[in-house]
Amino acid sequence: MELIPHTLIKLKNKDLIYADTSVPAWVKKSLEISSYSVVRRGFQSEYIPVGIRGFKKNQRFAACIKKSNIESTYLPSDALKKIDTVPNTRLNLPAFQSLLKIRNHLSMFEWGVGGSLQFELITGIPMVTEKSDLDLLITCPPVPLSHKEANQLLKKLQFLSTVHLDIQVLNHQNGFSLEEFALQRNKTILVKTMVGPILMDDPWI
Amino acid sequence: MEKLYFKFTTTQPVTKFVHVGVVASGDLEIILRPNNHSYSTLNIITGSDGFKSTWSNVLSRFFDRYPLQGDFEINDFGATPGVVNLRLSQVMEVLKNEQ
Amino acid sequence: MNNSLLELNARERAVALLDKDTAQELIGPFDNIISPHLIPQNIVPESDDGVIIMKGQLKHLNCVIISIEGSFQGGGIGEVGGAKIVSALEHTLLDNKNGEKVYPLIIFDTGGVRLQEANYGLLSISEIQNMIIELKQYVPVIGLIPGRVGSFGGMSITTALMSYIITTDKARIGLNGPEVIEQEAGAREFDSSDKNLIWNTLGAKQRKATGIVDEVIDDDVDAFRSTIAKTILEKKDSNRDQQVNFYLSLIETLDPAHMLTTQEYTNLYRHVSVHDHHLNSAIPSDYPTITSRGRHWFEQLTQIKNAHSDIPTVLHALVNGYEYISIVPDKNNNFPRVRHGEVGLKEGYTVANVINDLIDRDKDKKTKTPIVIIVDVPSQAYGYNEELVGIHMSLAASVSAYARARQAGHKIISFIPGDAVSGGFLAHGLQSNRLIALNDSSITIQAMSKESAARITNRSLQELEQATKNTPAMAYDIKNYQKLGSLFYLISNVKSYDSSDYAINIVKNAINSAISDLENKPTDLSFRYNNKIAKESGRVATNKIRLLMDKQWN
Amino acid sequence: MTNKNHNWASQRDEKNLRMANATSIINNKFVRTENAKELLETLIQPNDRVVLEGDNQKQASFLSETLASVDCARIHDLHMIMSSVSRPEHLDIFENGIATKLDFSFAGPQSNRISKMISSGILKIGDIHTYLELYARLFVDLTPNVVLVAADKADKQGNLYTGYNTEETPVIIESAAFKNGIVIVQVSEIVDKLPRVDIPSDWVDIIIQSDKPYQLEPLFTRDPQNITELQILMGMMAIRGIYEKHHVQSVNHGIGFNTAAIELLLPTYGNQLGLKGKIVPYWEVNPTPTLIPAIENGWIKSIHSFGGEVGMEQYISARPDVFFVGKDGTMRSNRAYGQMAGQYALDMFVGSTLQIDKYGNSSTVTNGRLSGFGGAPNMGSNPTGRRHSSTAWQSLKPTDNPLAKGQKLVVQIVETYNSAKKPVFVEHLDAEKVQKEANLENVPIMIYSEDTTHIVTEEGIAYLYKTNSMTERQEAIEAIAGVTPLGLRSNAKKLNQLRNKGIVALPEDLKVNRLAAKRSLLAAKNMEDLVKWSKGLYNPPAKFRSWS
Structure with missing residues (x-):
């Protein structure tokens, strides 16, 4: 079964990761604490491309793991369900507050949370800061949105959020920015695919 | 704060010193001294910046109707044109009472 | 409800009180004198600087009315307005000394020091207070508070020095406005949005019930006129600044940890059993106490180690012919608001008590004991109980004691090795006839803490600091303060905590030379505006006003 | 033919079903405070x-x-x-995804947020109504499934006491109680015996005691301390040039310092003019404290009120000749009847606004603020269905048409520039822009030019009803618009023409001395004066305290 990008994977063995370069110390330290990785876009086989997060914003490390090393997987929508377990002190952070407001307005979609919020929600490790963005992932939209509908949705969500919003629409492996689609700056839109970014006229196909 | 200066050609020299008003919020004071030119001068210090043309309009109207000649000093703490007019007409009243 | 004094502006109030067609304004709007300090700070000035001086007759009695305009900059006292008041009072004194009765009236409508010219305001207020204390020997000095702003800050201390205070029920008096107390001590101490609390605590009715004002009358011009005339003719004087033993007895019965209700305090006030108080000289002890610059120099100059006093916040001692006195911190004091060396209820009255005793002891002596005030006062005490009891009266008691001592011939030197802020400085330092300071950057000298000043003037702390950097009028540091000319001497090579023999000698020499400089000099505060720096730059406007007043008075 | 089995009571069945689902927490109409949320979740359904x-x-x-x-x-x-x-949670309901559509009349305190929410699509507006319109539609196409209202007290049977602040409770309840809606009431107190019954228990389904009394704001209290000389000047002009001239008997004052000034001038300036007993004995107005001097001075025969005013309770109780007071001694208010009276029984409405355009249209909707207008558009309009005549109404009748009828006086009082020194007279209302931003069908104009009969500024009065063309109307407005851009179009010649025609009057034309406009002319200059006038019966809220 294909794992969609942004799925969190808990590893059975945190030492069994494969990379082209040597593994930096912070990656080992990070895995020591959490032993979670995030599915990256890319060709999946026995090996799954993943990313490892550090505790700093720019710390990302690309690697692969074996399918057999997966203990469990968590979809972005699983993270959403955990919001009720967040302690009040953390819940007061603007990104969580924004998520609370927004969640009542996306019921027509299958969707979830990515980024540091997803990580904190699943692992319980405090990753979200005062300045964290809110990364939303809309998965498999039932019907394609028109530019106007997307624009309306975006405006609504931006109003409700007090932090910067990054909304990606995921169509299997393909993904594009809702904002770019809604604002319709160019005729074509950049879609990230398994084989790299390409420009498309209609990203919903 | 902004300093403004205006000059109007006028024809009715005043003979008295006049003072009215207070530099309170939304209000202003006017000090009028006799001069012996053929025009009036106005030195204005105002707490609200960017209203030069409004001042000009208020004063033009006033001097059109009442060409009082003298040197005016105005200290303004955010008076509206309506209040400026009211204080100017009080100056007139004081002149009337004393003449 | 139709002949209201409150409704009128300051000028109209003065005219309304005087007999018809007798009012004559001195240094008025046509004299072309505005504050030189406001325009550079982008503030619109007023042609009278918010102080109106009006001579005339009230029921055929010669009066001079000093009326403060509350709606111009909150009635704050700056250099020009302050100098107008001082010079008018000086002439009134002179006339009375010459046997010509002139009755001074002050209409208070003021928040105290004008923060944009804070240092001038503080100096002026101390000079005003000096004049009032001397004038009271000749005529009643009457204060009116019609209301709106009321009387706050340093000018509340001035009200307590008046012979007699007449108000409407719309007047409020307090040393620290509720906003300032909230800023300094928190909303739990004083909630500035609770209007009922404010009016019940600081309002005229409560003040009347507890001896802070003398009469509350209807807001009616005629009522004011007849009450004033009666006060003058009956020579009424509450001697409010000399109730030291009464208040020290009262304060002893008060539990500082409990916020008193107005009713509780009124009861307390009505049932005081008064007894005499005398504070013994400080003695050496074995217990080192927390140090402060004030305590440090008291111990250095008196050579009393770990000085101990029955009132732990007030140290005094007569050493080598000089009376030294200092207010010091006491971290365990039962009054929480004086633990950092602030001047509180007890401190003002205790200092007054010490000085009154000294005046009494020396009253028949030809040579009076010089007094050295060691100044290290971070502020007055900001507290609810303090305001309810009327801390401004405590500060007034010490102002009065120092001023009377000086006027009686005691030479008074203030030595400033520490902070000299606000009401604390007025009560303990500014009534001296010579100021000496250490040139130490740790010294703060000002009318209000920066945080409070920022809040009251609606500026950010940054904006405030920017403004103070450019104007000595608002300086917080001793170096800029010196530019005003009010210091007799700035000791440049001694620091606040120096304890070398060298440093002590320099300070002692400075004190000695200040005292010998006072030989055969006036016993007033004129040195501050008569010296070279003051005349050339520091107090130019003050001196201009004084000259003009000399010309216009008669 | 209709189906024999058609259920003609489906709504009633539906209501009964909902109520049945909640029986476990309802005890003979009463629900415990802590069960309120569960109750709403049970009784309310999506799309209600x-x-x-x-x-x-x-x-x-x-x-x-x-x-x-x-x-x-x-x-x-x-x-x-x-x-x-009014309250933040009124809009939280939308942000929290509970509601999506709103019909309303007034959103003063929330006007900024509401316009942002509309443009972001969180909230869809049905319409912005006047009060009367909104009440009316409750009985036509907006009949409610559930109503949530407030009362002071309930008795054990479920009868309600709404006291001083009855306001719109009856009209809301009636719209639900007789059309299968569920009536849920919060009460501050449950007692054995009510002072009087305002709503019978039959009309009420659920009563919940609230954790604290309902919020009540003294919105209509104006401290005379803040009335300015210009407001007094305009008040004097209005009294001479409108109240006296048209012999006005019944009036509604919009709330503000301009009208407060008029109220406080009646016992002084009004008396000087000898007008007592001749003008404004009848009022439809909230019991504003600034009316006390006029009442005490014998000017006023009757006041009916939309709602109460905090602090006025004792005073009103002691003046049953003037106010509508129940046997229990408390006032009865009713917003629906008040609006009805305003529409059909009054000679005149006097109010204020934030902007007036060159045609005379006015609006309080300015950039970024969508406030709605409450009752002003009804109060400030001429009901063409009116037939009963009065002197004032007749005085506006055109002389050249034998079939013409009178008109209600609609007066706007404004200073030409507001306190932020922005012109009040403008080429285009900000409301035009707001219409586009919020996708509204109509420009949110509060009072239309055609309804506005008089405008008063510190410059003078424009008698707009006398103008016979739009051009003349515009010129009349320009003549009193001071030095605003509109006002600068006028000149001395045009002004004098209009003065000669009686279309514009300056203070001197009305024999109003500008310099007499002093605060000393006010019957009360501060709140304490009002208390004194009321003989101690008025008890101002603490925030207005300014004396000891």
């Missing part, structure tokens, strides 16, 4: 039309807080109907 009582002053604050906290998975897409959107 819900009326939430939020008047100007009185707010069903406990129920609105509860509604904002319900689970949006169970309750969503509600259509809210609220006369006043």
Whole structure:
């Protein structure tokens, strides 16, 4: 079964990761604490491309793991369900507050949370800061949105959020920015695919 | 704060010193001294910046109707044109009472 | 409800009180004198600087009315307005000394020091207070508070020095406005949005019930006129600044940890059993106490180690012919608001008590004991109980004691090795006839803490600091303060905590030379505006006003 | 033919079913405070039309807080109907995904937020109504499924006492009680015996005691301390040039310092002019404290009120000749009847506005603020269905048409520039821009030019009803618009022409001395004076305290 990008994977063995370069110390330290990785876009086989997060914003490390090393997987929508377990002190952070407001307005979609919020929600490790963005992932939209509908949705969500919003629409492996689609700056839109970014006229196909 | 200066050609020299008003919020004071030119001068210090043309309009109207000649000093703490007019007409009243 | 004094502006109030067609304004709007300090700070000035001086007759009695305009900059006292008041009072004194009765009236409508010219305001207020204390020997000095702003800050201390205070029920008096107390001590101490609390605590009715004002009358011009005339003719004087033993007895019965209700305090006030108080000289002890610059120099100059006093916040001692006195911190004091060396209820009255005793002891002596005030006062005490009891009266008691001592011939030197802020400085330092300071950057000298000043003037702390950097009028540091000319001497090579023999000698020499400089000099505060720096730059406007007043008075 | 089995009581069945689902927490109409949320989650269904009582002053604050906290998975897409959107949670209900559509009349305190929410699509506006319109539609096409209202007290049978602040409670309840809606009431207190019954228990389904009394604001109190000389000047002109001239008998004052000034000038300036007993004995107005001197001075025969005013309770009780007071000694207010009186029984409406355009249209909707207008458009309009005549009404009748009828006086009093020194007279209303931003069908104009009969500024009065063309109307407005851009179009010649025609009057034309406009002319200069006038019966809220 294909794992969609942004799925969190808990590893059975945190030492069994494969990379082209040597593994930096912070990656080992990070895995020591959490032993979670995030599915990256890319060709999946026995090996799954993943990313490892550090505790700093720019710390990302690309690697692969074996399918057999997966203990469990968590979809972005699983993270959403955990919001009720967040302690009040953390819940007061603007990104969580924004998520609370927004969640009542996306019921027509299958969707979830990515980024540091997803990580904190699943692992319980405090990753979200005062300045964290809110990364939303809309998965498999039932019907394609028109530019106007997307624009309306975006405006609504931006109003409700007090932090910067990054909304990606995921169509299997393909993904594009809702904002770019809604604002319709160019005729074509950049879609990230398994084989790299390409420009498309209609990203919903 | 902004300093403004205006000059109007006028024809009715005043003979008295006049003072009215207070530099309170939304209000202003006017000090009028006799001069012996053929025009009036106005030195204005105002707490609200960017209203030069409004001042000009208020004063033009006033001097059109009442060409009082003298040197005016105005200290303004955010008076509206309506209040400026009211204080100017009080100056007139004081002149009337004393003449 | 139709002949209201409150409704009128300051000028109209003065005219309304005087007999018809007798009012004559001195240094008025046509004299072309505005504050030189406001325009550079982008503030619109007023042609009278918010102080109106009006001579005339009230029921055929010669009066001079000093009326403060509350709606111009909150009635704050700056250099020009302050100098107008001082010079008018000086002439009134002179006339009375010459046997010509002139009755001074002050209409208070003021928040105290004008923060944009804070240092001038503080100096002026101390000079005003000096004049009032001397004038009271000749005529009643009457204060009116019609209301709106009321009387706050340093000018509340001035009200307590008046012979007699007449108000409407719309007047409020307090040393620290509720906003300032909230800023300094928190909303739990004083909630500035609770209007009922404010009016019940600081309002005229409560003040009347507890001896802070003398009469509350209807807001009616005629009522004011007849009450004033009666006060003058009956020579009424509450001697409010000399109730030291009464208040020290009262304060002893008060539990500082409990916020008193107005009713509780009124009861307390009505049932005081008064007894005499005398504070013994400080003695050496074995217990080192927390140090402060004030305590440090008291111990250095008196050579009393770990000085101990029955009132732990007030140290005094007569050493080598000089009376030294200092207010010091006491971290365990039962009054929480004086633990950092602030001047509180007890401190003002205790200092007054010490000085009154000294005046009494020396009253028949030809040579009076010089007094050295060691100044290290971070502020007055900001507290609810303090305001309810009327801390401004405590500060007034010490102002009065120092001023009377000086006027009686005691030479008074203030030595400033520490902070000299606000009401604390007025009560303990500014009534001296010579100021000496250490040139130490740790010294703060000002009318209000920066945080409070920022809040009251609606500026950010940054904006405030920017403004103070450019104007000595608002300086917080001793170096800029010196530019005003009010210091007799700035000791440049001694620091606040120096304890070398060298440093002590320099300070002692400075004190000695200040005292010998006072030989055969006036016993007033004129040195501050008569010296070279003051005349050339520091107090130019003050001196201009004084000259003009000399010309216009008669 | 209709189907024999057609259920003609489906709505009633539906209501009964909902009530049945909640029986476990309902004890003979009464529900415990802590069960409020569960109750709403049980009784309200997605897509319901819900009326939430939020008047100007009185707010069903406990129920609105509860509604904002319900689970949006169970309750969503509600259509809210609220006369006043005042409290933050009124809009939280939309942000929380519980409701999506809103019909309202007034949103003063929330006007900024509401316009942002509209443009972001969180909230869809049905319409911005006048109060009367909104009440009317409750009986036509906006009949509610559930109403959430507030009362002071309930007795054990469920009868309600709404006291001083009855306001719009009866009209809301009636719209639900007789059309299968569920009536839910928050009460501050449950007692054995009510002072009087304002709503019979038959009309009430659920009563919940709130955790604290409903929010009540003294919105109509103006401190005379803040009345300016210009407001006094305009008040004097209005009294001479309108009240006296048209012999006005019945009036509604919009709230503000301009009208407060007039109220306080009646016992002084009005007496000087000998007008006592001749003008304005009848009022439809909230019991504003600034009316006390006129009442005490014998000017006023009757005042009916839309709602109460905090602090006026004792005073009103002691003046039953003037106010509408029940046997229990408390006032009875009613916003619906008040609006009706304003529409059909009054000679004149006097109010203020934030902007007036070159045609004479006025609006309080300015950039970024969508406030709605409450009752002003009804008060400030001429009801063409009116037939009864009065001197004032007749005095506006055109002379050249034998079939013409009179007109209600609609007066706007404004200073030409507002206190922020922005011109009040403008080429285009900001409301035009707001219409586009918020996608409204109509430009949110408060009072239309055609309804406005007089405009008073510090410069003079424009008698717009006398103009016979739009050009002349514009010139009349320009003549009193001071040095605003509109005003600068006028000149001395045009002004004098208009003065000669009686279309514009300056203070001197009205024999009003500009310099007599002093605060000393006010019958009360501060709150304490009002207390004195009331003989100690008026008890101002603490925030107005300014004496000891």
